[in-house]
């Protein structure tokens with residue numbers, strides 16, 4: 001779902017020289033290509049184990065205390081394990097593993113603290129997962145205070161939390177709000193009971209609605225809802241109904257992700273009935289129809305898979321050219337540094353990426369030995385910075401500003417010129433190219449990830465990504 005829905009063309013209007021628009025996109029590789037989602041460049045699968053704790057220390061020691069950092073904290077636990085989910089998380093119904101993990105996070109914070117320059121502040125904090133709301137109120141307070149002790153928040157800091165509406169209550173929301181939570185993201189995915197049964201995730205509308213009311217009452221100013229298209233048994237009527245229910249909750253932002261079926265990566269997806277997944281054309285039409293519905297309700301399209309009300313920070317960032325991409329997807333966060341804490345978390349520094357050991361036991365082992373948990377990563381060359389910015393521009397703005405890259409990177413910016421020419425040769429009038437910029441026209445936006453991948457000099461040989469559409 002990667003286009004401006006205002007311009008999206010559904011049958012029968014999408015004829016183009018005897019070929020339907022969808023046939024044309026298919027011929028260009030929309031359904032066959034397997035390309036990254038570019039939440040970073042280089043992407044996580046190409047990180048090397050040659051980078052680890054030593055580089056992490058170097059990057060932390062080099063931080064400028066005058067520039068606030070963003071902090072991401074990963075909670076890899078859920079009470080239920082939805083079959084469609086590709087996130088790094090494990091199921092538990094007991095409190096002990098969660099409590100012990102919080103202790104490890106506290107220990108990690110103590111290991112990081114001596115490497116931070118005096119006076120460094122935190123501009124943003126995000127708790128993701130997994131399900132952070134698996135923490136009981138006492139652990140929420142303990143963890144938030146441990147983070148704030150090491151990273152004092154700026155006066156206007158933002159604190160966002162990923163919330164499972166079926167695993168949260170008023171006490172947990174009150175605890176989070178007391179600690180400063182002002183943004184929240186709820187998982188919805190789909191409201192249809194048949195679809196929910198097919199993804200192993202029961203979630204009544206009423207429970208979701210009550211959660212939203214509690215969050216609003218607690219003072220949440222920006223609420224995001226996650227949806228997924230391309231799930232088993234989804235069809236036009238069901239998705240339309242889901243979108244109507246979502247609209248009745250009036251979220252400020254919506255993420256509408258294309259279902260990534262990657263059972264070789266996420267074993268639990270073997271429980272998904274592949275024969276019930278929508279076909280290529282149906283999947284494309286589902287995305288178009290949902291996007292049209294959000295547009296009609298006053299939401300603006302943000303990048304390839306988000307929508308936001310015009311007053312929301314994400315829409316404002318998109319309009320002013322300040323939209324950015326990070327591991328959570330699209331963001332209006334302009335902090336150059338993201339410090340990731342917890343199992344599998346990725347830190348982004350000016351000089352490179354460092355990912356913590358991914359499996360929880362391996363992460364815990366490192367921290368218990370008194371080492372930082374960085375286990376993989378990538379040191380950025382100047383050309384990596386150039387290509388990373390080029391890809392981010394395409395993913396965020398559908399426009400690669402060649403002139404801006406020249407201003408920032410000088411002669412080095414010429415190294416992407418052959419790729420610009422190759423993109424124009426392959427995608428023809430779906431893009432425009434002049435001396436100043438490459439632009440993806442609305443009809444070509446479904447191909448955005450594929451076009452971005454032309455600028456990727458690190459495409460791994462064996463990595464099996466999810467589909468491009």
Ligand SMILES: C=Cc1c2[nH]c(c1C)Cc1[nH]c(c(CCC(=O)O)c1C)Cc1[nH]c(c(C)c1CCC(=O)O)Cc1[nH]c(c(C)c1C=C)C2
Nearest residue numbers: 035036037044045086087129260262327344345346465466
């Ligand atoms: C919170 C949910 C998700 C995050 N990423 C995905 C989901 C559902 C989806 C996803 N991420 C990757 C793939 C495979 C390649 C692709 O299709 O593009 C999929 C389906 C790649 C990837 N992204 C990250 C990592 C570490 C990886 C692959 C390697 C690995 O599994 O470790 C970064 C990353 N993605 C998410 C988070 C929270 C995160 C790092 C902190 C979220």
Ligand SMILES: C[C@H]1O[C@@H](n2cnc3c(N)ncnc32)[C@H](O)[C@@H]1O
Nearest residue numbers: 084085086087187226257258259260
């Ligand atoms: C964090 C968000 O990631 C999305 N998410 C989780 N697993 C997948 C997948 N396999 N494909 C697409 N999106 C997914 C859900 O919408 C979740 O809420």
Ligand code: SF4
Nearest residue numbers: 078081082085129130
């Ligand atoms: S979708 Fe959310 S609740 Fe379900 S398994 Fe994934 S992280 Fe856990």
